[in-house]
Amino acid sequence: MRRTHAAIAVIVAGLSLAACQQVDNTAGAPTVYIDPATSGPVKGVGIESQDIVGMTDQMMRDMLSQPRLTNAATPPSVIIDSEYFHNESSSRLNKNTITDRLRIGLNRAAAGRMQFVGRHYADMVAKERELKRQGTVDRGGLPAARAQKGGDYRLGGRITSLDSRDPRSGAMQRYSQIVFEMIDLETSEIVWSGIYEFAKSAQDDIIYR
Amino acid sequence: MRAFLAPLLGLLLLGGCSGMEPAPHCDMGRVSSQRDLVPGPAMIPGEPSPLKEMPLNSASIIDANIINKVHVRAITARRTATGTVEVVAQVVNCTDFPLNAEARTQFYDGALSPSEPASAWRRLALPARAVTGYHEFSIGAQTVEHYLIEMRETR
């Protein structure tokens, strides 16, 4: 009998100890930081951070699976900027947020499979080239180039939207469509296309600044 | 023996009276019973890991809200023309209601280390009783050998 009691006592103690080591499955400390890939407490019907993260990640991965872009015998020079990426939607946003993230993600992932042209730094490069050729500064260490790099492909695209509102309830709905295309800069052939679309509905639209 | 037969016959009759339920029929009891968690990577060589998780090359539903609502039917992985990996999963909505879920994929190299950042959450609109495809591409090519799909309900 005494052995039985001892065994029960050991089991109970073990169980209670085990209970102390369980996962504390409660919410963490509140913070102002939120995951940009997840919708935060302020949710609207427009394009938000999780959409931008999602669409750029999706387009980047899709582009990396295209042989003409990332498995060409000669790595193509691509221009990815917002110059031909037009926002025709009712969402207010900076287009560069999308194209910059796409370019950065692609450039980091491409690892030489594509070459990227910084066309938005054209004036910076032109100035330095001129300074070198004027002799104001020396020629630097790398070999000179006849001209700035030209592009083989360039990103184009369009953001469009369709808004609808229920006048009785004030509920708002917006369908957003973001189209990405890579254009052959010699022939205007579209060598790759990607689309990201979503529709959101909310009681009232929030204000995007 | 007769005491057993009467309720059995009654249950069978009840089953015959019930209306036809649209496919798919998800037996969640069987799904959960055969869920097999495997030890995670051991931090100390020779020591068993305290972490138990889904095995690699699988889909893990990490949200208790939908763990008994959706069922990942099949997962395949293939190489694209550029050598990157594309995983395709078929997700079954077992309920009679449309669901919104999102999934992401983490790709691993041969040493079971993440070979690249996890993909962004890709939203899936799951119509009631329908099968929806989920696919994701890897960034890397030569470095990718395993994957793990995680799925949760869209908030």
Add this chain to the structure above:
Amino acid sequence: MNRHPFTLLLTALLLLPFAADAQTVGGKVPPYQPPAKAAPPASAETGADLDRAARPDPFRRRDEVVLNFAESYAKGGRPRLAFYWNRQLTDTLTQWHSDSRTVSTARTTGATDGDYSLKQQRTTQTATETQRRTAGSADRDNPEETWEWEFQDGFVSPFLNANAEVMDRAAILRIMGAGAEDFDPRTVEVMALQTMSDLLVEVLVADSAKSGSGYELRARILDVRTGTILAMVNSRSLPEWRKDGQAVATARGFDLPDEDDDSFGPERHDQRYRATSSGFERGRKPPRIGDVARNLAYNVMIALTPRLENGPSPAPAALQPPVPVRTPAATEAKPAANDSALPLPDVEAKPLPAPVKPTSQAAAPAVPSDEPPMPRPTVQ
């Protein structure tokens, strides 16, 4: 104890389907095999045109035109060129004109009766005429002074490079008009042209909304002895000013030129791109006015060269120098400008003798009449 193995077997059988129906574990990733590289798209073009030299600038310096002109100029007897900057040679003979007059007539009649009879009748007439300087035909709206400097520099420099004798209008007018202050400047102008120059180069600038630069140009070469138009160059007809009519690439695709669009204007040959923070932007700045003027001069030279190749033009037979004497009879008979339009031999510039001033008595004849004749316009 006998039922225990049976239970185990039953459990194992029940579990078997689950093991075969593993739902979450998927297929393995296929081993990596280096994929074949994608070949570049087939194209017959080699891209050699990318390395070709830039197209020649239509507004570039064209020394061969100047050389050709210099040769022809020598063959043509080295005619002196008088340049008229934005001044048109008009057909108006005098500098003053009147378009109205006021006539005041008073008639006084008085009669006195007495031992002797005296009848007196007197008529007084006063004519007031308003004269104004003719405007709008010769003097034109002058563009900005610095613009004019640059333009003249661009236009004259090819002629100077060709060693042409270029005369300045103001200078020859002053030389010819010294001592002839009472003459109509137009008379002096024609005299100066005929004595001190051979060819008149008239360059006109006109504002034009259709021109890309906002102005149009016209150059005309006249033989001052005969009035022959030797060459005429209009900026509208210059190839450098015409649009090529090609489709223009825009954000909406290619825009074909509007059929009704008759705009024109000098454009940079290469439509230079400027590097900006948002990439390269096309510079739509028109060429400098000096380049445009030089191009016009080249075209004038090209047009003039075949005329000069024929040698100096024969002088007309009548070579009477216009005598700067103005008589009332001559003035009333026909305009003096007609006489002076006759060519003159090469006369060295020298101060002219003071002209004979017209007599004031030669004014309106005092014919008593209800409607007096129009008085002769007076010189300033």
